[in-house]
Amino acid sequence: MNDDFEDLLRAEFASRAGTPFVPDDRMADAAISGARRIRRWRRVAAGAGGLGLLVLGAAVVMWNPLTDVLDRDPTIPPTSADEVQRDLDVEFVAERGGEYGVLTAEDDFVPLPVETDPLSVFRVQDAYLIDEPSAVTVMPPGGGEGSTFQDVPEDHHLGVNSQATSFTIATYSDDVERQSYRIHPTDLPEEPEPITFELSYEVTLQDWSDDVVVVSADLFGTTGGEGGQYYFEDQFDWGLDSIGTAGYESAVVLDWNDPSYMCVSDLEPGFGASESEECGDFGDQEMRSHLRSASGGAPVTDLVERASADMPQLPDPPEGGELLQETEPDAERDGFYDKENVLVDPGDRWAMSFDTGDETWAMIEFAEDGSVTRSSLTPPEGALRPVQSYI
Amino acid sequence: MSETKSSQDEEFREYVAARSASLHRAAYLLTGNWATAEDLVQTTLTKTYLAWGRIRTTDSVDAYARRVLYNTNASWWRKRSNREKPSEIVDDRPDASRDFAERTAVRDAMWRHVAALPKRQRAVLVLRYYENRTDAQIAEILGISTGTVKSQASRALAGLRKRLGSPATALGLSARSEEAA
Numbered sequence: 001m002n003d004d005f006e007d008l009l010r011a012e013f014a015s016r017a018g019t020p021f022v023p024d025d026r027m028a029d030a031a032i033s034g035a036r037r038i039r040r041w042r043r044v045a046a047g048a049g050g051l052g053l054l055v056l057g058a059a060v061v062m063w064n065p066l067t068d069v070l071d072r073d074p075t076i077p078p079t080s081a082d083e084v085q086r087d088l089d090v091e092f093v094a095e096r097g098g099e100y101g102v103l104t105a106e107d108d109f110v111p112l113p114v115e116t117d118p119l120s121v122f123r124v125q126d127a128y129l130i131d132e133p134s135a136v137t138v139m140p141p142g143g144g145e146g147s148t149f150q151d152v153p154e155d156h157h158l159g160v161n162s163q164a165t166s167f168t169i170a171t172y173s174d175d176v177e178r179q180s181y182r183i184h185p186t187d188l189p190e191e192p193e194p195i196t197f198e199l200s201y202e203v204t205l206q207d208w209s210d211d212v213v214v215v216s217a218d219l220f221g222t223t224g225g226e227g228g229q230y231y232f233e234d235q236f237d238w239g240l241d242s243i244g245t246a247g248y249e250s251a252v253v254l255d256w257n258d259p260s261y262m263c264v265s266d267l268e269p270g271f272g273a274s275e276s277e278e279c280g281d282f283g284d285q286e287m288r289s290h291l292r293s294a295s296g297g298a299p300v301t302d303l304v305e306r307a308s309a310d311m312p313q314l315p316d317p318p319e320g321g322e323l324l325q326e327t328e329p330d331a332e333r334d335g336f337y338d339k340e341n342v343l344v345d346p347g348d349r350w351a352m353s354f355d356t357g358d359e360t361w362a363m364i365e366f367a368e369d370g371s372v373t374r375s376s377l378t379p380p381e382g383a384l385r386p387v388q389s390y391i
Numbered sequence: 392m393s394e395t396k397s398s399q400d401e402e403f404r405e406y407v408a409a410r411s412a413s414l415h416r417a418a419y420l421l422t423g424n425w426a427t428a429e430d431l432v433q434t435t436l437t438k439t440y441l442a443w444g445r446i447r448t449t450d451s452v453d454a455y456a457r458r459v460l461y462n463t464n465a466s467w468w469r470k471r472s473n474r475e476k477p478s479e480i481v482d483d484r485p486d487a488s489r490d491f492a493e494r495t496a497v498r499d500a501m502w503r504h505v506a507a508l509p510k511r512q513r514a515v516l517v518l519r520y521y522e523n524r525t526d527a528q529i530a531e532i533l534g535i536s537t538g539t540v541k542s543q544a545s546r547a548l549a550g551l552r553k554r555l556g557s558p559a560t561a562l563g564l565s566a567r568s569e570e571a572a
Contacts, residue, residue, distance in 0.1 A: 005551055006520060009505075012498055013521035017416035028407035031436035032400055155444070172445060202462070202534070221510065236534050 079363055081380040088349050088365070091387040092380055093121045101143075102128060102387055103380055110143045122346075123389035124164040124186045131158045136169055138186060149184075160346070162207050162306050164390035170205070173198055178239065181205060183246075197246045199239035203253070207307040211249040211298035214307040219255040219263055219279065227280035227287070230263060233273050240265045241273040250294040252304055253277070259311040262287070262304070266294035282308065336362060346390045352377065356384075403443050407436060410453060414460055420517045421464045423506045435460040458532050461514050504554050505547075512547040515540055 084090040085105045092103040093112075101111040102121060112118065112130055114137070122129040127146070130137040133154050139146030152169055159168045169182045183195040199205065199215065206214045217238065223230060232253065233240045240251045244267030251265040251273070263279035264287075278294075280287035282304065291300055336342070339353040339362070354361035363377040414435060418428035439446075439456045446455050505513060511533065518529045526544075530537045 005548055008498075008501060009516060009520040009551075012501060012505075013420055013517065016502065017420055017521060024411075025404075025408070027411055027433060027436060028404040030433060031407070031440045032403065034433070034437040035440040200534075235536065235539065 077375060078360070079365070079375040079377045081378060081383070084350070084363075084377060085380075088345075089389070090345075090350065091123065091389065092383040093118065093385050093387060094380065094382040095384060096382045100384075103383065107380075110141075112143075113137060113139060113145050113148070117384060120158070120385070121387045122158070122160055122167075123387050123391055124160055124167065125391055127186045128387070129158065129160070129167055129186070136167075138184075159205065160390045161209070162303070162310075162390075163209065166208070168205065168208075183208065195246045197239060197242040199242070200237060202236065203238045206254065206311065207303060208248075209298070209300075209303050212252060212295050212300050212303055213243045213248050213250075214252045214254065214304060216254045216256055216259065216311060218257075219253060219261060220257055223261075223263075223279055225258065225261055227284070228278075229276045230279050231276050232263060233265060233277065234275060240267070240277075244268050244272040245270065249296040249298055250291070250300070252291065252300070252307075254304075254308055254311060256311075259308040262291075262308075264291050264294050266290075269296075336364075341385055343386055343388060345386075346388050350386075352386055354379075399443060399447060402447055403440055406439075406452060410456065411436070414456065417457070417517060417522065418460060418464070420521055421461070421510075421514060431460065431464055434463055438463065454532070458534075461518070461532055462534065464510060464514065501551065501555060504551055508547055508550070511535070512543045515543045516547050519544060 081092075085103075085107065089105045091105055094101060094103040094109065095117065096109060099111055100114050100117060101109045103109055112121070112128075114130060114132060116132070118130045118132050120131040122131070123141075127141065128139045130139060130146075134152055135148050135150050136152055136156075136158060137146045137148040149169065153171050156169050156171045159170060161167070164186065166183055166185045169184070171180050171182075172178075173180050178198050178200055180196060180198045183197075197213070203215045203217045206216050208214060215238075217232070219232075222232070232238055238253075240253075243251045244265075247269045248267055249269055250267055253263045253265070255261040260282045261279070262282055263277040265277045266274045268274065278287070278290050280290075282288070282291075288301065291304065336353050339358075340355045342351070342353045344351040348366055350366065351364040352361050360376040360378050363375050365373040365375070367373070411432060414432045415425075415428055418431040418435075419425055422428045422431055435456055438459045439452075442455065446452050449455075505516060508516070514533060515529055518524045518532060519526075524532070526537045526540045529540045533540070535543075
């Protein structure tokens, strides 16, 4: 019986797909420019408080955290370096006299232990993180040699947890569809061995504490939003098992589209993951109870709430034909994202964009009352980029 | 742009020129319309380019792109699919006087049934009956077990059978045979 239907399906598929198709040369160029834009956004996202923008499919449709802002009237007076240092505590990576350092909010110059311009500098609890192409250095706030990891692949990226107490060096595994995460505390010398785990590319690391790791993935595609017991790790080999082996109590998976919906894996610290996950809505008392229980009594609610709130709200996918148009350079809004450097404050107080050597930088300031101010910033002498602070 | 980067881009363009038509056809069968298929392929190519530096020297570039295509379709498009209603149910079984136009209508009904299937079931059918992949290959592409491939395919075919009756009656063949006899 089925064989006949199978023949029908074969004939139907062949017939339907048989329409002559002429490849469009612009698709490769659009893919290349789209991919480069995503890489820029990844850098923005890494600075904006996590690794959240690794949601590739959504990023391609021009998810833009500043879209609403960029649509507004751009006519705003300039901002001085003094103002951003004084009012927003912004620090800058700067080059002075052939030396690289951090220009603090008090205008002190703290030398960095680097020979060349670093990729980024992050402020975390009790340290600066200095990201270079093949090394990551943890330096005390007052300066000094710090501790350097020299064995870092060039395509790594750096993430910091929301408490700014630890950071991750994320690298691609030999298997191109997995990423390895090395977790280090910012008070580095006390930790002899990094914690490591490896996740499928379908899973994005959002945040973590000492006991719980929060990731995001497509849950609705399988559950349709229904609560209950599911077998994601078993079916999709997401890598939750490796989080358990790394010693965490639980792994929380938030849905990409609806981050209030989640699945919780009750891990066996040091050994692996349970065979299934319990899924449901974060607002559900039973789910919260399960979350607390799975986390071995560790504080987890705030962590999950924060990670859920920080997740980008994705737009609907584009209607037919929009994508090519959107990936044309002209579709960039106001050129803010066209710049070589686009940096967003992890604390959501500001965003800056500029090309290397620009005398003025574009700046957006986000006030606590929700108001937004656009301006141009004249950076301090020798400033290369702002330090992104997680504290 | 560095020479290496430029060379990589050229390789990528060559890959797209050689394989995008094939990706488009598969995307069309997955999505049901050419415009959406184009979006899906564009997303797939963008993701593929993101990994290009690592995969370009391997012999699995096309396998990687296909994996991205099928899995992107299963995840990214879910919001659209959630809003879509399954196409109209074909309640009436074919009668004995079916002519060519009616056969076409039945084929259309089958296509609408396929279009209304859950994403993974549809992906399994396309991989099995269009790309002629083995269940093991399908499992690898979709990141699911071979058991799940079998059960998804079985469920999809059962739905088709329930909706259209047997293939022969769906096309009016058995009735014609009876008439001829």
